[in-house]
Amino acid sequence: MTGRGLTTRPMGADPLFAIDFDFVDHRLVVATNDGILESFAMPGNSVASFYIQIMDLLGDLGVSLIMERPEPFDLPDATPFADDFQNHDYDPFWVNRYWRILSEVNLILEEFAGEFSGKTSPVHHFWHTMDIAVTRFSDREVSHPPSVDSVTREAYSREVISSGFWFGDNGFPEPAFYSYTSPEPSALASMTLRPCGAEWIDRGSSHLAVYRYDDARGTEEPTGSVMQFYDSAYRAGAMRAGWDIDRLSSPHGATASPM
Numbered sequence: 001m002t003g004r005g006l007t008t009r010p011m012g013a014d015p016l017f018a019i020d021f022d023f024v025d026h027r028l029v030v031a032t033n034d035g036i037l038e039s040f041a042m043p044g045n046s047v048a049s050f051y052i053q054i055m056d057l058l059g060d061l062g063v064s065l066i067m068e069r070p071e072p073f074d075l076p077d078a079t080p081f082a083d084d085f086q087n088h089d090y091d092p093f094w095v096n097r098y099w100r101i102l103s104e105v106n107l108i109l110e111e112f113a114g115e116f117s118g119k120t121s122p123v124h125h126f127w128h129t130m131d132i133a134v135t136r137f138s139d140r141e142v143s144h145p146p147s148v149d150s151v152t153r154e155a156y157s158r159e160v161i162s163s164g165f166w167f168g169d170n171g172f173p174e175p176a177f178y179s180y181t182s183p184e185p186s187a188l189a190s191m192t193l194r195p196c197g198a199e200w201i202d203r204g205s206s207h208l209a210v211y212r213y214d215d216a217r218g219t220e221e222p223t224g225s226v227m228q229f230y231d232s233a234y235r236a237g238a239m240r241a242g243w244d245i246d247r248l249s250s251p252h253g254a255t256a257s258p259m
Helices: 047-060 094-115 152-154 212-219 222-241
Strands: 004-008 016-022 027-031 035-043 122-126 131-141 158-166 176-184 200-201 207-212
Touching: 016 212, 094 131, 094 158, 094 222, 122 207, 158 222, 176 212, 176 222, 207 212, 207 222, 212 222
Parallel strands: none
Antiparallel strands: 004 016, 016 027, 027 035, 122 131, 131 158, 158 176, 176 207, 200 207
């Protein structure tokens, strides 16, 4: 997250560059470390025109880029980006609202991340389901069969408990805070979640802990209720998976005991 939208953060080498989505002025911005900045307006673009513009802009800045599969991932419509002139919706009001909600959730997740002294991911935005999340890792390795793809193999090479927020999908069509444990330990869904309204939902091969956005907004202290949810879901997964909860705890972000 940034103060105006989303960023890739710096990447590349020559030149070093970052791509930012500015959801205030609604522009796609590319900046290099030698001070060059280029941008274009996002409203009015189809997927194809957006894709063509960003590829042309990167080329003009000297960024060498080859996309092996320039097409959507795991979506029913797999039309290559350069050919998709049909999808072109961009509503500045709702895009800005989307970013403002994620900005608030980002602060909660940053605070939650600080309560854990083990390895965590950054608080980051997932491009596929457009959610924001942070992951806690144990040091216990997870083996995968040869058929598992390299991305999944790396992402789940250790036991993890992920916590985040997403705007829903066809199976759960409403915004909610969520948590899951992978691999899922036995009887996870039998564990109690807090606060009132939080529940486990069956996602087929696993269970997802959810706490609806509207339920959190209806409480006297929404941030505190969401923190309570994340903590209860984490403890449920950690207890069932046998993590050393006390050793990994970092109350209020401090790992040293008070004098």
